[in-house]
Amino acid sequence: MAVTGELRRRRATLEHAWSRLVPALGEAGPPSDVPQALRREVTESWARSLGSVDPRQTSAPVAEDGAVHHRWASSPLRAPVRALAAELRGVADDAGFVSAVTDESGTILWTCGGTTMRRRAERVNFAPGGRWDEAAMGTNALSLALRTGRPSSVFSAEHLVTALHGWVCYCAPIHGPDGRVLGVLDLSTTWDRSHPLAMSTVRGLTSRIEAGLRDAGVNEADVRRKPDPVRLTCLGAGYADRGGSRLALPPRQVEILTLLALEPDGFSPQRLRTALYGDRPVTASTFKAEMSHLRRTLGGAVATRHYALTVPVRCDAVEVLRALERGDTDTALRRYRGPLLPGSEAPGVLEWRSHLDVAVREAVLASVRAEHALRHGERSPDDVAVHEHALALLARDDVRRGLVLGRLHRALRH
Template sequence: MSQRSDLRRRRATLEDEWTRWVAGRTVLRTAAPGRGALRPEVTESWGRSLVSVDPRVDSAPVTDGGSVARRWAGSPLRRPVDGLADELHSIAEDAGFVSAVTDESGTILWTCGGRTMRRRAEQVNFAPGGRWDEPAMGTNALSLALRTGRPATVFSAEHLVSALHGWVCYCAPIHAPDGRVLGVLDLSTTWDRSHPLAMSTVRSLVSTIETRLRTELPAPATAPVRLTCLGGAGRAERAGVPLPLRPRQLEILTLLALEPGGFTAERLREALYGDRLVTASTFKAEISHLRRALGGGIATRRYALTDPVSCDADDVLRALKDGDLTTALRHYGGPLLPRSEAPGIIEWRAQLEVAVREAVLASADPEHTLHYGERAPYDAEVHQRALGLLGPADTRRPIVLGRLSTALRD
C-alpha cells in the first residue's frame, strides 16, 4: 500500500510539472531550479521533442507493415529474440507487461504480451511498425535508450505525450559484437505496476541477447528444412541431417507448413489436443523445442513459419492445384502422419486423401489408378475404375483383378 501511495504522489507531482513546462510550452533544456522531480535527461528531451511532436498526439506514426515484416526477417536480432520468445511471453503475461524490440531507428519490429496489455499498447501503436524515436514520439524510454546508448526508465508524466502518462517503460539498448546499437528491448506496463526489479530483468534479457549475438552462427541460407509427413511416422531434416523432433513437434511443424497464414495460440492448441486438458506450459514447451530445433523460424505473436520449410503434403496439394496428377501421386506416400490423433492432422489427412482419390477416379489415365491402387489395396472402386480403363489385352489386368478380389472379400 505504501509503495502504491508513493507512486501516486510521484505521478501527481510529475503531472504538475508536465502541465507547467510542456502544456505551457515553456520547457527548460535543463532541470528546473528546485524541481527535484524532474530529471535533466527528461527536461532536455522535452525541449528537443517539442520541436517536432505535439504532446496531444494520441498514437505513434506507423511504418508500412510489409516493410516491417521484411526488416524483422532480416534482422540480426530475430534469432536471439526467437530463442527467448517463451521467456519473454511468460514475463509479459505473468507480470502484466508488454514487451517490444525495435531496430536502430526506433521502429518496433516485434512485440508480445497478455491480451489486455497488448490491446492497450495497440491503441497507441506500440506494435510492429510503430515509430518511437524522439522526433516521432517525443520523450519515452525507447527514444532515450537509443539516444544515450544506456538503459532508461520513463514513468508516467515524464513522457512528453499525454496519452502515455498511464505507462511506465523500462528499456535497454542491444549492442552488436562491434559495439553498434542494433535496437532496444522494452518492457512496459501501467504506472501503478512500476517495480525496481523490472529494469534488472530488462538488463538480464539484453545481456542474454548480446551473448547469443556473439556466439550463435547464422543459419545457412541455402539449407531449408525438408519435412516428410506422408505414409509414415514423419521426419524433418536440414541438408540431409535429421532434426531431433518428437511426434508432437512433427505435428506442429506439419500444421504450420500446411497453413502458411499461421495459427493463434488457442487454435493451434485445439488442433493439437482437441478437448484434452493440457497445460499452457506443456504446449509452450513443445513450441520452444521445435523453435530451437529449427534455429528460430517460428513467429511468436501468431504461430507461423518465418523460414522456408518444404513439405511432401504441400507438394501434393500444389500439384493437384496445377492439374498435375502424375506429380501429385509421385509425392503422395500415403496418409498424413497416420499414427497421429491430433484433430488438426486428422482433418488435413482426410482432406488430402479425398482430394487425391477423387482426382484419381476422375482421371482417364490408367497409370493413375494403377499407381494409387498400390497404396489403396482395399479400395474396390479404384480397382474397378482401373479395369474399366485397361484394354482387354493389357497384361496388368490380372494384377488389378487380384486387388479387386481382395478388396471385395474383405
C-alpha cells in the first residue's frame, strides 16, 4: 500500500537522522546540517534528554515513591477517566492501541488496551508506575505534551530511546478548570499503524475528560487538598481507621473495603457480590445495605454502579504487594503481619489471601538473606521449605541454627 510505503520511508529517514545526530549531540554538539525531516522541538528535546537518559535503556524507570495506587485513587482525573473507560477500551481494542493517563509529573496512573498491545507496552514499562517525563525517558509524546502544554505526536525514531523506535504515540495534555496541566492522555501503537485521525481522537477524548472535571467542580483547592487517608489493616487482622479514629465497620464491610483497595479499577455489582458471597443465596437488598453503610462511613467515597474507591486508602496488603514488585523483600516482610483477613471465607478474599501468601513465600525462598527466612519461619512454623532455606543460609557457627532446627523438627512431626 502507498501509505505503508510512505511510512516506511519516513521511518528509514528518521532512523538515519537519529544515527547521525544523537551521537553528535552526546559528544561535540549538533552538526550544522540537521536533516529537514527532524522537527526542532524533537532535536531540542534530544539535547536536553541526553544529560539524564541513556538511549540504549530498555524501559521506563519506576516512580520513586511506588504509591501509584494511592495517587490514582486520589487523582481528580480518576472519575472523568472512569466515565470514559468503556470508550477508551473500545478505541484501544478496535484500532490496536494502548491508552494511558499520567499525572502532572509524567507518571502513568492508568492504562487499558488489548492483551497483545499491553504486553508490548509492559516490556518498556508503559504501565502504571512508569515514569515518562523527559528526564526519565527522554523524548516522547508524553514528555513533549507536558513540557509544551499542547498536543504532541512522536513517530518511530523521533523517540530518543531506541526501544521506542517501533512505536508511534499521540498525546494531549489534560487541563483543569484553572488552566493547570493535571496530566496527559496518550494513545500509542506500533509505527506501521500510524494514522492522522488518531490525534483528533485524542483531542476529542481529552476535551471530554476536561468537561468532566468542570462538571465535577474540580478547582485548584480540590486538586491540592489532601484529605486524611483511610488506613486499612487487613493482614493478620481486619479494621480501618482515619485520622487516628477507628471506623465502625463490621467484618463484611471490611471485606468489601479490602477488595476495593486491592483492585482499584473496581467491580461490577455482580462480580463484587460473587467475590463476597460466592454461590450463597444473598438478596440484593442485603448486598446494597452493606454497600450503603460502607459508603456512609467513608463519607460517600465509593462510586455507584461500578463499585470503586474515590478516596485514598492506605492498605497494608497493597503496600506488601508494591514492595514485592520493587524487589524490596525486607519492607514486604516488615509489613506482612499474617494472612489476609484470617477469619474471612469470602471467595474474593480467599483468592487474594492465597496470592499474597504465595508471593511473600516465593520472595523469601528467593532471598539470599537468612533474616528473611528466619522472620517468615516464625510466622509459618509448619513450612519445612522455609526452615530448610534458613539453615542453608546460616553459617555453621550461627547460634540461630538451633532455633531453626527446632522449628524444622516440629514442622516435620506435623
